[in-house]
Amino acid sequence: MEVQIFLVFLACLSPVLATTNSTVPLVMWHGMGDSCCNPLSLGHIQTLIEKEVPGIYVRSLEIGDGIVEDTTNGFLLNVNKQVEMACQKIKSDPKLANGYNSMGFSQGGQFLRTVAQRCPSPPMFNLISVGGQHQGVFGFPRCPGASVSLCDYMRKLLNLGAYISFVQDNLVQAEYWQDPLNEAEYRQKSIYLADINQENKVNETYKTNLQKLKKFVMVMFGNDTMVQPKESEWFGFYKAGQDKEVYTLQESPLYTQDKLGLKAMDKQGKLVFLTSPTDHLQFTETWFVQNLVPYIK
Structure with a gap:
C-alpha cells in the first residue's frame, strides 16, 4: 500500500519536476535566401545551441513544404501570410504550449517581432533579433548564398516600383521597403512594415503584446554591407527627405510617441542593444555563445 501511495505521489510530482528542470524552448526563423534546416547556417546554429543548452527543444520554422519552398517563400510569399503560418505552427506545437524564447536572423528578426505583436499565445519570453531590419531597408547591395536568380528577380520588381500593389503583394523585401524620399506613399501603400x-x-x-516580452535583444552588425541602413537593426533609419543622415531609435516618432511601447520597455531595461563588429550575420561561435546564448538558457 505504501509503495502504491509513493508511486501516485511521484506521478503527481513529475509534471512539476519537468517544468522546474526543463529548459525554455526556442523558436528560430531564418533570413532571406536561407531555410530552416540548412546544415551550413541554421542547422549549424541549432547544433551549437543544443550543445550549449543541453535538453533544449529548438523549433526552426519551415515556411512551406520542404526546404526549397521554404527558401523561395522568403522572397515571394506575402509576409502577413508567412506570419499567419508561423503563428499556427507555434500554437499547434505542444512543446511550445507553456511559452518559448525566439531568435530571428535578418528578416526573420522583424517577422518574429510581428509574431510577438500579433500572436501572444503561447507567450514569447525573450526575442533575439540578429540583424533584423525593424525600420525596413532602402537599398539591396547584395544577396546571400546561392539565390542569384531570385535576387535578380527581386531587384527587377523593386526597380519597377516597391509600392505597386502587385509588387507589395508578391515580393517580401518590398513589404519592408521604406522610402525616406517618399514617406507619404510608404505609409499609404506599405502592407506590412507600416502596419x-x-x-x-x-x-x-x-x-x-510587445511589452509582454521580458527582453528584446537587438544585434546590429557594425560592418554590415547588406542592410541599408544598418541602424535599422536597432530601429534607426534615414531622416525624412534624404538617404544619408540617420536618426536613432530614441530620436524616432516610434519612440518619442511610444507607439509600440519601446520607450517604456527601454526604461524598464527590457531593450538590449548588441553589436558584432562584422558583416551581416558573420558572427563567430565564441561571440554567439558569449552574447546570445545567455538569453535562451
Missing part, C-alpha cells in the same frame, strides 16, 4: 510599426492607425494590441 507593424504603427505608421498610421495605432493598434493598442500590438503595443500591449
